[in-house]
Every structure is written in C-alpha cells, then in structure tokens.
Amino acid sequence: MGALADQLYLLIGIGVLGLLLIVGLVGTAVRRRPRGSGADVLARPDTDEPQVADAGGGAATATAEAPTLEPTLEKPEGTASRLVRLRQRLSGSQSGLGRGLLALLSRDRLDEDTWEDIEDTLLSADIGVAPTQQLVERLRTRMRVEGADAASPRDVLREELINLVDPTMDRRLQISGSDGKPGVVLVVGVNGAGKTTTVGKISRILVAQDKTVVLGAADTFRAAAVDQLATWGERVGVPVIRGAENGDPASVAFEAAKAAVDGGYDVVLVDTAGRLQNKAGLMDELGKVKRVIEKQAPVTEVLLVLDATTGQNGMIQARVFSEVVNVTGIVLTKLDGSAKGGIVVAVQRELGVPVKLVGLGEGPDDLAPFEPEAFVDALLG
Numbered sequence: 001m002g003a004l005a006d007q008l009y010l011l012i013g014i015g016v017l018g019l020l021l022i023v024g025l026v027g028t029a030v031r032r033r034p035r036g037s038g039a040d041v042l043a044r045p046d047t048d049e050p051q052v053a054d055a056g057g058g059a060a061t062a063t064a065e066a067p068t069l070e071p072t073l074e075k076p077e078g079t080a081s082r083l084v085r086l087r088q089r090l091s092g093s094q095s096g097l098g099r100g101l102l103a104l105l106s107r108d109r110l111d112e113d114t115w116e117d118i119e120d121t122l123l124s125a126d127i128g129v130a131p132t133q134q135l136v137e138r139l140r141t142r143m144r145v146e147g148a149d150a151a152s153p154r155d156v157l158r159e160e161l162i163n164l165v166d167p168t169m170d171r172r173l174q175i176s177g178s179d180g181k182p183g184v185v186l187v188v189g190v191n192g193a194g195k196t197t198t199v200g201k202i203s204r205i206l207v208a209q210d211k212t213v214v215l216g217a218a219d220t221f222r223a224a225a226v227d228q229l230a231t232w233g234e235r236v237g238v239p240v241i242r243g244a245e246n247g248d249p250a251s252v253a254f255e256a257a258k259a260a261v262d263g264g265y266d267v268v269l270v271d272t273a274g275r276l277q278n279k280a281g282l283m284d285e286l287g288k289v290k291r292v293i294e295k296q297a298p299v300t301e302v303l304l305v306l307d308a309t310t311g312q313n314g315m316i317q318a319r320v321f322s323e324v325v326n327v328t329g330i331v332l333t334k335l336d337g338s339a340k341g342g343i344v345v346a347v348q349r350e351l352g353v354p355v356k357l358v359g360l361g362e363g364p365d366d367l368a369p370f371e372p373e374a375f376v377d378a379l380l381g
C-alpha cells in the first residue's frame with residue numbers, strides 16, 4: 001500500500017512538472033510575440049494612402065520559433081539624469097563666453113576700452129546689437145551706481161544675463177488637447193536644421209513621461225526623412241503615419257491627427273518639409289497642413305527648429321517662418337557645436353516667442369528643456 005502511494009505521488013509530481021513546463025513554454029511564446037514585423041514597419045507603401053508604420057503592436061502571431069524578430073524597445077533616458085548630463089554639455093560648449101565676460105568685468109579699472117571689449121564679446125556670441133547695448137548699459141549703470149556696494153561682478157553679470165534671457169516667458173510645451181482631443185505639435189524649419197531628429201527626441205521624452213504618441217511623417221519630399229522618422233518611432237514603440245514619396249503632406253498630417261483622435265492618443269507630432277525656395281509655396285503648404293489637421297483637432301504648439309550654428313541665416317529663416325505660421329516656440333539645435341549661445345536672446349527678441357527646447361547632441365536623448373538660470377550658469381562656468 002505504502003509503495004503504491006509513493007508511486008501515485010511520483011506520478012502526480014511528474015504530471016505537475018509537465019504542466020508547469022507547458023505553461024512556461026506558452027508564456028515564453030506570448031512574451032516573445034513580435035510587436036509587428038520589422039519589414040512591414042519600414043516597407044514603402046505602393047499607394048498614395050498614408051500607411052501606419054505600427055511599431056507598437058500590430059497583429060502578430062504567438063511564436064517561440066522566431067525570437068530574433070522581436071524589436072527591442074528602447075527605454076528613453078529619465079528626465080533627471082538627462083538634465084544633469086546635458087547641463088554639463090551646455091557648460092562645456094558655452095562657458096568660454098561667460099568666462100571672457102567675467103574676466104573683463106573683474107578688471108580693477110573698467111575703462112572705455114574694457115567696455116568695448118565686453119561689447120565685442122557679446123556681439124561675437126550672436127546676442128544681437130540691441131540686446132548687447134542694453135546689457136552693457138545695465139552693467140555700466142550698476143557698476144557705477146552700486147560701486148563698492150555692488151555684488152560681485154559674477155553675481156551682477158548673472159542677474160543681468162538672466163534678465164536678458166527673460167525667465168518670465170512660459171516655456172512649457174503645449175501638448176495637452178482639450179475636450180478629450182490629443183495635443184497637436186507641428187514642427188517646422190528648414191531641412192537640415194534638425195527637425196526630424198527633434199521630433200524623434202520629443203517623442204522619447206513623452207514616452208518617458210508615459211504619454212501615448214503618434215508621429216506624422218509629413219516631410220514627404222525626402223524619403224530618407226520619412227525612413228528616419230519611422231526608425232525613431234520603431235525604437236520606442238510609437239506608431240508613425242507615412243505617405244507615398246512626394247505624396248500630399250497635408251494628407252499624411254490629416255491621417256496622423258485622425259489616428260491620434262480615433263486611437264485616443266495623448267499627442268501627435270507632425271514633421272513637415274522645410275523647403276524655403278519661395279515664401280508663397282511654403283505658406284500654401286504649411287497653411288494647408290495646419291488647416292487639415294484642425295479638421296481633427298486644434299494645433300496646440302508650432303515649434304520652429306533652428307540650427308544654432310547658422311547665425312544670421314537662422315535669424316532670416318526665423319523671420320520667414322514666423323510670417324508664414326504662428327510660431328509658438330523655438331527649438332535651438334546643435335548648441336553643442338556652437339559657442340554662440342547668444343542666439344537664444346536674439347531669436348527670442350526677433351520673434352517674441354520663447355526658446356523652449358535646446359538640442360545638445362546627436363544622441364537620441366540629447367534634447368533638454370531650455371531653462372534660463374541653468375543656461376546662464378552654464379555660460380558662467
């Protein structure tokens with residue numbers, strides 16, 4: 001009887017083990033389910049209809065046989081570590097300007113030559129003529145009036161630079177729609193300024209904040225830009241709406257907004273083409289893109305992307321775009337590659353809208369909110 005019971009227990013044990021093994025295998029198969037096929041995501045559509053490059057969960061069958069097909073989703077860098085890293089990078093590229101100014105202001109005698117040197121230093125950092133004169137005037141007055149009572153030159157310079165950059169501007173991205181609609185961010189700028197990259201980087205920031213995002217690849221004139229955006233989306237599981245090459249950008253923008261509304265997404269980011277050959281064409285195109293999007297949901301933010309290394313050219317672009325669309329925020333890219341951070345001041349003055357984000361590298365998470373105090377501290381080293 002005892003031996004029979006032992007055998008019975010053994011059989012039950014083997015049965016349970018077998019069951020666990022089967023459950024385990026099925027579980028693995030389900031977890032390994034590919035989130036849409038990589039080939040489908042990047043396949044070029046052969047119709048004019050915009051296609052969804054669904055990187056986030058297209059129909060897929062459960063299979064344990066092809067685990068290599070599984071796209072590994074990246075986890076975007078968290079806000080805290082990103083900001084610490086990027087502040088250091090900002091400091092690395094911009095501190096020459098602050099140190100130069102500080103050395104001049106700390107001289108025992110602030111004579112006319114010194115003030116001229118201060119002016120030249122500011123002008124060579126692309127701050128612009130009027131803001132330079134204003135800053136020099138403020139510094140001269142304070143150093144004269146406050147005299148020995150003045151705070152240290154560093155503190156005076158810090159305060160005046162922060163005033164110049166204007167800490168009162170609202171720099172939050174308007175990404176919240178109303179009435180249950182998604183927020184719509186239209187990204188404009190000339191080709192090469194870093195638009196597509198910026199759209200990709202913003203999507204990662206939003207994903208890190210648990211927002212659901214759709215990308216619209218409305219830059220249909222450059223196939224590579226569309227592919228590039230599809231890759232950005234694929235890496236973080238964000239669907240990308242794309243159209244046929246040279247198709248109608250407005251139709252892609254419309255479909256992207258529609259997908260976001262229908263799918264209950266939080267935000268849709270639309271990348272546009274930035275051909276500047278004539279203002280009327282650009283106006284027609286961007287105007288149409290905005291109008292068709294607004295059949296679905298109001299545009300909540302129009303971001304102008306400018307390359308910080310282009311100096312006066314960037315200012316001309318800023319003027320043209322602001323005449324064509326109602327720009328609500330500026331993204332300054334490539335600040336890592338330019339010591340001319342003064343463009344922040346110049347472009348804000350020119351357009352009357354705040355710099356909201358700065359690009360500080362080619363890495364996927366190298367985009368930071370623009371913070372006046374942190375910026376000035378980076379300048380002063």
Ligand SMILES: Nc1nc2c(ncn2[C@@H]2O[C@H](COP(=O)(O)OP(=O)(O)OP(=O)(O)O)[C@@H](O)[C@H]2O)c(=O)[nH]1
Binds near residue numbers: 198
């Ligand atoms: N160093 C640096 N490079 C950047 C930054 N932002 C973008 N880039 C680079 O600038 C180049 C152009 O960026 P894109 O995003 O392709 O520019 P675009 O404006 O979309 O141009 P099209 O795709 O031609 O419309 C790429 O090599 C980017 O990696 C930045 O903040 N710092």
